[in-house]
Amino acid sequence: MELAVNIVLLSLLVTTAAALVLVRGLLASIMLTSIYGLLSASFFVIMDAVDVAFTEAAVGAGVSPLLLLLSVAVIGRHEARNAGARPLFAVLLVGITGALLIVGTLDMPAFGRADAPAHLHVAPRYLLLSGEETGIPNVVTSVLASYRAYDTLGEVIVIFTAGVAVILILASGTHRGSARPHSAPVDTKDPHTILQVVSKTMIPFMLLFAFYVQFHGDYGPGGGFQAGVIFASGIILYGLLYGLPAICRVIRPPVVELCSALGVLVYGVTGILSMLQGRPFLDYSVLADDPIRAQQIGIMVIELGVGITVASVLIVIYYAFANQFETNGN
Amino acid sequence: MDILSHFNYWVVVVLMMLGFFIVIARGNLIKKLIGLNIFQTSVFIFYISTGKVIGGSAPVLSSDIQLYSNPLPHVLILTAIVVGIATTSVGLALVLRIYRAYGSIEQDEILEQSRQ
Amino acid sequence: MISHLAVLPVLLPLVGAPACVVLRRPGAAWAFACGVAFLAFVAASHLLVQTRELGVISYALGGWAAPWGIEYRIDLLNALVLVLVSAMGMTVLLASRASVRGEVDPSRHSLFYVAYLLCLAGLLGIVATGDAFNLFVFLEISSLATYALVACGRDRRALIAAFNYLIMGTIGATFILIGIGFLYMTTGTLNMLDLAVRLPQLGESQTVFAAYAFIVVGVCLKLALFPLHLWLPGTYTQAPSIVTAFLAATATKVALYVLVRFSFSVFHLETSRLALSLEAIFITLGVVAAFAGSLVAIYATDLKRGLAWSSIAQVGYMAISVGIGTAAGLQAGLIHLFNHALMKGALFLAVAAYVLRVGGTTFRELRGIGQRMPLTTAAFVVGGLSLIGIPGTAGFISKWYLVMAAMESERWLLAFLVVASSLLTAVYIWRFIEVAYLEKPESGKASPQKPAGMLLTCTLLLALANLYFGFDTRLPVSTSAGAAANLLGARTP
Structure with a gap:
C-alpha cells in the first residue's frame, strides 16, 4: 500500500515538473509550483517526515506562491516564447549532471533498508537517548x-x-538610466x-x-x-x-x-x-x-x-x- | 540489483534535472527562480527518501513503537527549506527592482538594453 | 571555565548584526560594526596564537560532543584564514564610510552595515566549522548578504549582476548540498573529522566519487575557477567599490579554503585513485584561467573590470597549487591566498578612492590621476607590483613558492607558464601606470568631494602590508607550512 502511494506521488511529481518545463505563462507556472509543493509535502508524510511536510506545505504551497503572485501582480504574467533559449546547451549540461547523479546512486544502499549506514552511526543515539x-x-x-x-x-x-x-x-532609490515600466493592468x-x-x-x-x-x-x-x-x-x-x-x-x-x-x-x-x-x-x-x-x-x-x-x-x-x-x- | 530498491532515487534525479533545466534554459527571470525552487525541493525529496526506514514510523517517541525513520535528514531539510524560501524572496526582490529599472524581466531584452 | 576563543570570531559579528539594526543612524551603525569586526579580529588573532602553541582546538557547540552535536575545530589552516578574513573585513569596513556615502543610496546606509556584518559572520562561520552541513548554512548566510550588497551598486546593471550571482551561487550551494547528502548517506555522519575517518573504510564507492564531484563543482562556482567564473566580472564591476574590495579580499579565499579542506582533510585526494586525473584538471584549468584572465584584463577599458579579470587569473594560480598537491604546492597556495587578499584589498580600496574623486573607473576618466591623487596611486602601484610578483613585495613570495613547488615536482613547463603569465600581469599594470602618470587629465571634471582620510589610510596600510610581508615572511610561511603538513600528514585525530 505504502509503495503504491509512493509510486503514485512520485509520478505526479514528475508530471508536474514536466508540465512546468512545457508551460508558458507565469500564472500557470505558479499554480504548478504550489501543486509541486503540496505533492512533495504529501510525499514527506509517506516518508514519515511530518515536521518537514508541515513546513513544506506552509512554504512550498503557501509563502512562496504568495510572493510569486505578488511579484507577478506588479510585473504581469507574460512569459516570452523564445526568450534566452539555449536548449542545446541546457540539455547537455543537465544530461551530464544527471548522469553523474545516476552514477552516484548505483552504490547507494537500497531504499528504506534499516541497516543502511545513515541509520547506524549518528542517528541511533538521537532515537535512543x-x-x-x-x-x-x-x-x-x-x-x-x-x-x-x-x-x-x-x-x-x-x-x-x-x-x-x-x-x-x-x-x-532608482538606478541610473532606469526606464519607466509599463503599469500592470491590475485593479486593487x-x-x-x-x-x-x-x-x-x-x-x-x-x-x-x-x-x-x-x-x-x-x-x-x-x-x-x-x-x-x-x-x-x-x-x-x-x-x-x-x-x-x-x-x-x-x-x-x-x-x-x-x-x-x-x-x-x-x-x-x-x-x-x-x-x-x-x-x-x-x-x-x-x-x-x-x-x-x-x-x-x-x-x-x-x-x-x-x-x-x-x-x-x-x-x-x-x-x-x-x-x-x-x-x-x- | 533490484530495480525497485533504487527507483526512488532515480525519479528524484529526474525531478532535480527538470528543475535544473528550467533554470538554465528559460530566459524569464521569474521562471528561472521557479526552476531553482523545483531543483531545491527535489534535493529535499532526495534527503527525506534517504531517511525513510520501511516499516518505521515518524520519529516521535512512544513506548509502543519499535522502529523509527531517521530524524536527522528531517532536521537538515527543515533548515534547507528555510534557506530555499529566503533565496526565493531575495531573488524576487531583485526581479522587482530589475523590472523597475529595465521595464522587462526577459533575459535577452535586458541584455540588449545593457549593451546600449 | 572553558575557552570560548574558538567561537568568538564568528559569534561577535553574528550577534552584532541584529544588534546593529537598532542603530538607525548610519554613522553609529558603521562605528558599531567596526567595533565588532575589530573584536572578531582580536579573537581570531588570539586563536591563531593558541593553535600555534597548543595545536588543534575543538569546541562543542551546545555542549553536545561531536559527531552528535556541531563542532568548531580550529587548526593552523582555519586559524590563519580566520585571521586573514577578519583582518580584511575590518580594514575594508574602516575604510568604507566615505565610499559608501558616495556610492550607496542614503536611505540604506545603516542596513548596508548590517548586511556587511552578516556576510562577514557567514564567511568566518564557513571557515571555523567542523561540520559539513553547518558549512552549508553559513555559506548561505554569506551568499544572501552578498547578493544584497552587490545590488546596492549605483548602476542598474548591478541588479543583473546580483541576480546572476544569486542563480549561480544557489546552483553551487545546492550542488554542495547534494554532495553532503551523498556523504551522509554512505557514512551516517556530518562531522568532517568523522567523515575523514569513515570514508577510507568504504573503499572505492561511486557515491563517494559523485559526492566529491558535486562538492568540488559547487565550491569552484563560488571560487570562480575557470570555466565557472561567469558571475565574477559583472559582480566585481557593478558592486559598490567597498563591496568589491571586501569580496575580492575574502570570499574567494574562503572558497579556496573549503576546496582544500574537503579535498585533503575529508577526501584524502592525495591517496585517491582519482588523484592523477584531478591533478591534471586543476592544473590545466588553473593555467588556462591565469592566461585567459590576464589577457582579458589587458584589453579591458575599465580599471575595475580589468582587476576583476585579474582575480580570475589569480584564482588560477591557487588552483594550480591545489593541483600540484604536494606539501610545497599546498603551502604555495596558502601563501598566495594570504598575499592575494592583501594585494586585491589595496588595489580595490584605491579604486574606491578613484570612484569617489572622479566618479568612475574607465581609463579615460583616470587619465593623469597620478598627479591628482599621488598617495592613493602610489599605493595602487605597490599593490600592482605585488600582483606582478616584483621582488620586495608579498607577491614575489607567492610566485617564488609556487614556482619552487612546480619545479620540485619536476613540472618544468608549469613553472615556465607561471612566470610567463606573470609577464601578462605586468602588461596590464603598466597600462594603468601609463594612464595615471603619463597622460594629461581631462580638464575641469574634478569633483569637489573632500578626500576621505580613513579610506586613504587603510589603502596605504594595505600597500605597506604588501611590502612588509615581502620582507618578513614568517607569519604566512611558517603557518602555511604547518597547515600543509597537517593536511597531508597524520590522519588520525
Missing part, C-alpha cells in the same frame, strides 16, 4: 533545537538576512466585502493556531518556524483584504523590523548566557538545576526566538513586496 536527555518526545524538535541548535541559529540568521536583503534591495480598489467579513472571523483563529503550533512542537509536528509562518499568514491575509495602509497602521513597519532582530537576539543571548557561566555556547544546562528541565526551557526560549523572527521577517517581506505593488502596479 534524546527522550532521557531532553525529555521531549518529538526527536526532530530535540535534534533541531538542542543537538544541532547552532544550525538552527544559522537558519534564523538566514531568514533575518533575507529580511535585511529584501529591504536593502527594495528600499526606494475592488471591494471584497464577503471575503473581508469571513476573514475577519478567521484571522483570530489563525493567530491562536499559531500559538498552539509554537508550543506544541515538543509533542508533535510544529515549532517556531511553522508557528511564525502561520502567524504571518494571518497578518498578511488582513493586509491582502484591507490594503497595505490599513495593516501598516496596525503593525508599523519599523516595529516589525526591530522584532526580526529581536528574535535572533533572544536566540543568541540564550546561547551567551551559557557562555557567561562557563559552558559552551547554547549549552542549556545552565538554565535550570534539573538537566531535563533546563533543556526544555532552552528549547522553548529559542523556539520563541525562531517564531518571532520568522513571523516578522515574513511580514517585512510582504510589506516590501506589497509596497512595490501599490507604487508600480497602479
